[in-house]
Each structure stands twice: as C-alpha cells, then as structure tokens.
Amino acid sequence: MSEFADAGETVVRVARNGDGADRSSQTRPLRGVAVVGLGYWGPNWVRNLYQLRRAERVVACDLDRERCERIRGLFPGVETCARFEDVLEDPDIEGVIIATPVSRHYPMARRVLESGKSVLVEKPLAMSPAEATELVHLAREGGRVLMAGHTFEYSAPVLKIHEVISAGELGEVFYVSSIRANLGLFQHDVNVVWDLATHDISIILMIMGRMPRAVSCHGQSHYRGGVEDVALLALHFARNVIAFIHVSWLDPNKIRRTTIVGSRKMLVYDDTALQEKIRIYDKGVDVHRYYDNFGEFQFSYRYGDIQIPRLEEAEPLKAECEHFADCIHNASTPRTDGLSGLRVVSVLHAANLSLKQGGRKVPVENFLAGAIDERR
Ligand SMILES: NC(=O)c1ccc[n+]([C@@H]2O[C@H](COP(=O)([O-])OP(=O)(O)OC[C@H]3O[C@@H](n4cnc5c(N)ncnc54)[C@H](O)[C@@H]3O)[C@@H](O)[C@H]2O)c1
Structure with missing residues (x-):
C-alpha cells in the first residue's frame, strides 16, 4: 500500500501488493467464476477466464440466448445460463464479473454482494456516488471483494x-x-x-x-x-x-x-x-x-x-482477471477496490453536473470520507 500524503487536499490511496500481482494464488483454483453480460465486452472476460484456468467452473450468463450459444461454441466447457438468479443461487460461484450496461451495474452488484459472493464491476462502478458508497459498505459488511474494472x-x-x-x-x-x-x-x-x-x-x-x-x-x-x-x-x-x-x-x-x-x-x-x-x-x-x-x-x-522505455506487454484484462482471482483467494483488497471506483464516480458525477450547467466549475465532493469513516 502506498500513500501520497499531501496537506490540504484529498489524497488518493493506491492499494498495492508489491508489484500488484500475488503469486501465492497459484495453489487452488476457485470453484467457480461467472461473467454476466456477453455483449461486446463480456466475451473478453470469458476468454481470459477460460485460458487462465483460475476457476474449475466458468459460467457465462446473458438474457440473450443467442449470445450464450455463441460463447458455448467458442469456449467448450464454459457453462451458460440466461437467468442471473441461477448465478446468484449457485453455491460454487465465488466471484461474479458484471459486464452489463452501466445502468445495471449497481443493482446487479448489490445482489451479488447480498448473495455472499465477491464482485468485479466493469467501469464505471455505479451511476452515482451514493450507489458506489453503498456497494463499498455492503462489501465491507459481508467481507467480500469489490473490484472496479479500471482496465487501464x-x-x-x-x-x-x-x-x-x-x-x-x-x-x-x-x-x-x-x-x-x-x-x-x-x-x-x-x-x-x-x-x-x-x-x-x-x-x-x-x-x-x-x-x-x-x-x-x-x-x-x-x-x-x-x-x-x-x-x-x-x-x-x-x-x-x-x-x-x-x-x-x-x-x-x-x-x-x-x-x-x-x-x-x-x-x-x-x-x-x-x-x-x-x-x-x-x-x-x-x-x-x-x-x-x-x-x-x-x-x-x-x-x-x-x-522509449521497454514495456512488458500483456493483455491488461488478463492481469485484471488474475488479480480478481488472487483477491478472492487471499481475501485481499484489490488495487482498484470499491473506493477507487467511488473516486472515479465522484469525478464523473461532478463532470455531469457541470455539463448540465453549461460548463460551470463544480467542486468534487469528498464522498470518500463517509465511505471510510462509517467503517469505524
Ligand atoms: N474495460 C473496458 O475497456 C471496457 C470496454 C468496453 C465496455 N466496457 C464495459 O462493459 C460493460 C458492457 O458493455 P458492452 O459494450 O459489452 O455492452 P453491450 O450492450 O454490448 O452488452 C451488454 C450485455 O448485457 C446483457 N444483459 C443486460 N442485462 C442483463 C441481465 N439482467 N442479465 C444477463 N445479461 C444481461 C445484454 O443482453 C447484453 O448482451 C459496460 O459496463 C461497459 O462500460 C468496458
């Protein structure tokens, strides 16, 4: 964990586990991980989970049965379902990746956490700071991983x-x-x-x-x-x-x-x-x-x-996928945790207010203080 102490302004904490990767994870595969939403982006998650073999079962879920069929054709062995409830009720599923449209992020992530599972929510975490704060609290109360899909x-x-x-x-x-x-x-x-x-x-x-x-x-x-x-x-x-x-x-x-x-x-x-x-x-x-x-x-x-610095090129989603599995396995805090998701949503919220008010300069409220203080 590194922290940028800076008097007089809001400081972002960047959670770190050394280089961010947790090698102790290679021991046990998770029992099951699900991806919900198989539109443009979700299949990339399924592909990485399928290739990384970090879970004994990979379940892919979409309301649209044609998308489920396509995934079954591409990745033999990946199970599919059309009902989100089936994912929530499956006792083997330890983590759920939400890759549905943004307006569905909060209600679906909330249900995942309430069902006692960990969740990775695609960007942005939610559509308001209040929603994001609630997810942070729910994850804390249940002792589950909440990770924001900040791919970059x-x-x-x-x-x-x-x-x-x-x-x-x-x-x-x-x-x-x-x-x-x-x-x-x-x-x-x-x-x-x-x-x-x-x-x-x-x-x-x-x-x-x-x-x-x-x-x-x-x-x-x-x-x-x-x-x-x-x-x-x-x-x-x-x-x-x-x-x-x-x-x-x-x-x-x-x-x-x-x-x-x-x-x-x-x-x-x-x-x-x-x-x-x-x-x-x-x-x-x-x-x-x-x-x-x-x-x-x-x-x-x-x-x-x-x-021109040399870069170790790897697919960011692969690293993200590994990190989510590591965090569930070790019950550790993701680098892009719920607070990180809340920070981004707080800036988006201020930007949207400004947009609707002709570009007025809008202060970024410190919703983080509430999210952190109430933990104590
Ligand atoms: N990290 C990145 O670089 C990146 C890139 C693109 C998209 N995204 C994110 O991925 C998410 C999905 O974007 P997209 O472009 O793939 O959207 P999309 O509209 O192409 O796909 C969404 C899918 O979700 C399914 N869905 C909706 N409600 C559902 C429900 N209740 N149960 C099961 N399935 C349901 C839809 O049927 C659809 O197939 C968004 O949050 C977006 O911001 C992230």
Whole structure:
C-alpha cells in the first residue's frame, strides 16, 4: 500500500501488493467464476477466464440466448445460463464479473454482494456516488471483494507512467492532456463522459495520486437528445495543476493519446501505437532572470533526447482477471477496490453536473470520507 500524503487536499490511496500481482494464488483454483453480460465486452472476460484456468467452473450468463450459444461454441466447457438468479443461487460461484450496461451495474452488484459472493464491476462502478458508497459498505459488511474494472490501471504503459512520475523523472507535473476518440460505439444508457472519460479519469487519478478539487465539462449531443456524444472535461487540481480530457464517439480517427507535461520532462503515451507506446522527451523551458533588470526573465528552450522505455506487454484484462482471482483467494483488497471506483464516480458525477450547467466549475465532493469513516 502506498500513500501520497499531501496537506490540504484529498489524497488518493493506491492499494498495492508489491508489484500488484500475488503469486501465492497459484495453489487452488476457485470453484467457480461467472461473467454476466456477453455483449461486446463480456466475451473478453470469458476468454481470459477460460485460458487462465483460475476457476474449475466458468459460467457465462446473458438474457440473450443467442449470445450464450455463441460463447458455448467458442469456449467448450464454459457453462451458460440466461437467468442471473441461477448465478446468484449457485453455491460454487465465488466471484461474479458484471459486464452489463452501466445502468445495471449497481443493482446487479448489490445482489451479488447480498448473495455472499465477491464482485468485479466493469467501469464505471455505479451511476452515482451514493450507489458506489453503498456497494463499498455492503462489501465491507459481508467481507467480500469489490473490484472496479479500471482496465487501464492494469496495463503496462499506465503502470510505467505511474512509476516514472512517482520517481520524479518528469519533475513537477504541470498538466495532463488526454484524448480518447473514435467513431462509435454509442452506449444506450450513458453519455460519452460516463463511457469513455471513465478510463482517463481512472488513469489520471492513479498517476496523480490525488483527487481534483473541481471539474468543468462542456459537451454536446448530435444524435440522441440529452446524450452527449462529444465532451471536453477539465480537472482542476491544487497548485495550478490541470488535466484536460477530450472524449468523442464521433471522430474519423481512433485516438488514444495522453500527454503529461512536467517541469523537467514531457511524456507522450499513445495507446494505439503497436510498439513504443511511451516516449519521454527531455524537453522543457528554463527560466533565467536578468539580475540587472529586476523583474524581467529570459526563457530558453531545451530540446534533449527522447527515451522509449521497454514495456512488458500483456493483455491488461488478463492481469485484471488474475488479480480478481488472487483477491478472492487471499481475501485481499484489490488495487482498484470499491473506493477507487467511488473516486472515479465522484469525478464523473461532478463532470455531469457541470455539463448540465453549461460548463460551470463544480467542486468534487469528498464522498470518500463517509465511505471510510462509517467503517469505524
Ligand atoms: N474495460 C473496458 O475497456 C471496457 C470496454 C468496453 C465496455 N466496457 C464495459 O462493459 C460493460 C458492457 O458493455 P458492452 O459494450 O459489452 O455492452 P453491450 O450492450 O454490448 O452488452 C451488454 C450485455 O448485457 C446483457 N444483459 C443486460 N442485462 C442483463 C441481465 N439482467 N442479465 C444477463 N445479461 C444481461 C445484454 O443482453 C447484453 O448482451 C459496460 O459496463 C461497459 O462500460 C468496458
């Protein structure tokens, strides 16, 4: 567990078990793990569980029987069912992965925890801080694992960025600028902020190690009234640090790029690049003061080498899957636990309020305090 102590602002705790992986897990496979929701994303979970063999039984569930049939064809041995209740009532199932539409996350995760099982909920954890807080409490009371599906926090480039920033290589972070755009996939029940910006918010909170004080967000809908398909967020942190996030379902190009500008160096992370996803530029501005002319400065620009760190590439979902199984096995706290899910939802909530109020700067409330204090 590492903690970024920082006076006067909300600090994000990043739960850690050494390198995040728990090797003691290889002893016993879990009796059973279920994946609920076999649409676009759920089958990736089934594939990883099937390949990793961390559970004796893998159960895949979807209301749509055709999706169940497809999974049976792809992964022989994986059991399927159409009723969520069958998963809840199955005594062998120790953990459930919820990959249904976002509006179903909270009610389904709640029922999983109430049935005495652990749960991994796809991003975002819930649709409001109140819902997320309730899940945190339920998991605690029942002594079960609650994990938020913040996939990118398990990816090699994001872990490397976290390492680089924590080591002070970039110096003091001035700003982050992130763009995540593509043509589609429109979600039915949430806007582009809840769908795509969730990824960037989870990445930014992880690498910054603290919460923003306020959020402003502008957006527009072009196809479905009231459901924004393009948006621009600004996360305002203490000490003049700002993070911009541009998300769109309506862009001719697939772009997933994050730039981090520090006082010493600058880093660019391009997740669409096949290789060399991270470049660290020894570029910056040096400020010299004219001592004979008080108050005047001279800027000189530094154009140094570009460094490309080697990354141990692995599918983030595989690492996430292993980690969920480890946490159930060892009754340990996930790196992306319920509080981590609540933090992201708190920022999304503030962004949505801002969006509906013409981009007003909305303070990010500290819902975490309640979630943590009530435990005592
Ligand atoms: N981590 C990532 O990188 C990533 C990527 C894409 C999607 N997601 C997340 O995955 C989730 C699913 O997204 P998607 O694009 O696959 O959605 P989708 O609409 O394609 O699939 C959802 C599936 O859930 C099923 N479903 C709904 N209610 C159900 C119920 N009560 N019982 C059983 N099945 C039910 C639907 O029949 C459908 O097949 C969302 O939370 C999304 O945010 C995460």
